[in-house]
Amino acid sequence: MRTAEQVTFGGSGLNRAAEIRGDAAALARAMADPAARCLLMWRGKPLLRGDGLDALGLIGMDHPLLSAGLGKAIREPVLLGVEEGGAAIFAHDISRWEPEVLDYGALGSFVDGSEQRHPDLPDDTAFGELRRVMTRLSPRDAELAATAKAIIGWHATHRFCARCGAESVIAQAGWQRDCAACACHHFPRTDPVVIMLITNGDAVLMGRSPGWPEGMYSLLAGFIEPGETMEAAVRREVMEEAGVPVGAVRYLASQPWPFPASLMFGCAGEALAREITIDAKEIEDALWVSRADMMTAFAGEHPTIKPARKGAIAHFLLQNWLADTLD
Structure with a gap:
């Protein structure tokens, strides 16, 4: 159908830059670029900004939260892609952060209206449930958020090798997990x-x-x-x-x-x-x-x-x- 890619989460044309995922030098340059940005994720919720929380709250790669070791499954950023100007976009998990006030009943509900605000992030930002805001995001923001949620969620549930049971490690800028015990490679599940x-x-x-x-x-x-x-x-x-x-x-x-x-x-x-x-x-x-x-x-x-x-x-x-x- 002609309108197929107008569906939510589809059609933004994100350049996922697979060619640099395994290039350590290229990744280091991408992360050091002052124009590079990162999407923080907290327990599956993207960081959003604005009065209506209708855009992603991207932060710089030098933000202290990226080095605070707050990830559950992974402790390093995942490469999401590269924008037209060449700046890379990453995602980083801080799910080990515990908000002072947390409504556990709202988390994971059919309509989670709760928002979590980190004291070290701008006042107009909050972590919000993606399903609640997905129709308000631009196609690019929606694709970035969906990709970040899926890939970080995969790491959280696939820490161990399915062949031998040993703990695997992140590789390919977050798009692969490798097992040192049996040399098996694992890829994101869809x-x-x-x-x-x-x-x-x-x-x-x-x-x-x-x-x-x-x-x-x-x-x-x-x-x-x-x-x-x-x-x-x-x-x-x-x-x-x-x-x-x-x-x-x-x-x-x-x-x-x-x-x-x-x-x-x-x-x-x-x-x-x-x-x-x-x-x-x-x-x-x-x-x-x-x-x-x-x-x-x-x-x-x-x-x-x-x-x-x-x-x-x-x-x-x-x-x-x-x-x-x-x-």
């Missing part, structure tokens, strides 16, 4: 997921998971299994979750989704029947929603249905379906 706009006539199939806000429905989704095509995964997941057979399937758009490490493949599928039989272990409910009802839901005027979260590819696909711009 989990492929299909999310599908299943239609029949003028209606779309929607489902909801337990724990979602009341009335919220989204498109069905599921992980692609080994040895499976995207098309087969779409048909299998819809049948497993809702008991609806699907015929023709086509790819629409993709979205990196760093919660924690997925790549969402948006697909369109044609349902061959409308009867729904849900698997209660998979989803809480499923229903067919007409185009008219979905338009009412998007306008915030439907009495029972709330649409998918803004910024998620489900919202993006539904929006394009309503506008007739899927091609």
Whole structure:
């Protein structure tokens, strides 16, 4: 689809500068460049700035927090990429910092509205939940934040070699982990997921998971299994979750989704029947929603249905379906 890369976290064209990841001298020069900047991350939250927290709060590479040893999984910056002028952008984890006041109940909730402000950072900055601000960020800031969250999260969960169990070490400017014990190399994990706009006539199939806000429905989704095509995964997941057979399937758009490490493949599928039989272990409910009802839901005027979260590819696909711009 023509608008595919307008999805949140997509389309900024970041130069990831893979050619300098293994070049120690080039990395040292990039870090010493006065124009280089760093994105601080705290427990998966990027540092944001501004009255509306609508931009990344990038700091200089000489900031004391970068040498304070506050990272949990890694203690050194990760190279995110290089801007057009040549200045590098890094990410650095300070998750071992403990704010004086911390609402543990808000952390990790569906809508985490809490903000954490570090005393050594500017007053107009705060660490905020990426899902809450993702639609307010520029495409470049969104891509940087998603990349930083995903790569630092990968290091936090993959400290040990999957082959022999020994602790591995960071390499390639954060894009690899090496095991000295068995010489195995490990690379960032990305989990492929299909999310599908299943239609029949003028209606779309929607489902909801337990724990979602009341009335919220989204498109069905599921992980692609080994040895499976995207098309087969779409048909299998819809049948497993809702008991609806699907015929023709086509790819629409993709979205990196760093919660924690997925790549969402948006697909369109044609349902061959409308009867729904849900698997209660998979989803809480499923229903067919007409185009008219979905338009009412998007306008915030439907009495029972709330649409998918803004910024998620489900919202993006539904929006394009309503506008007739899927091609």
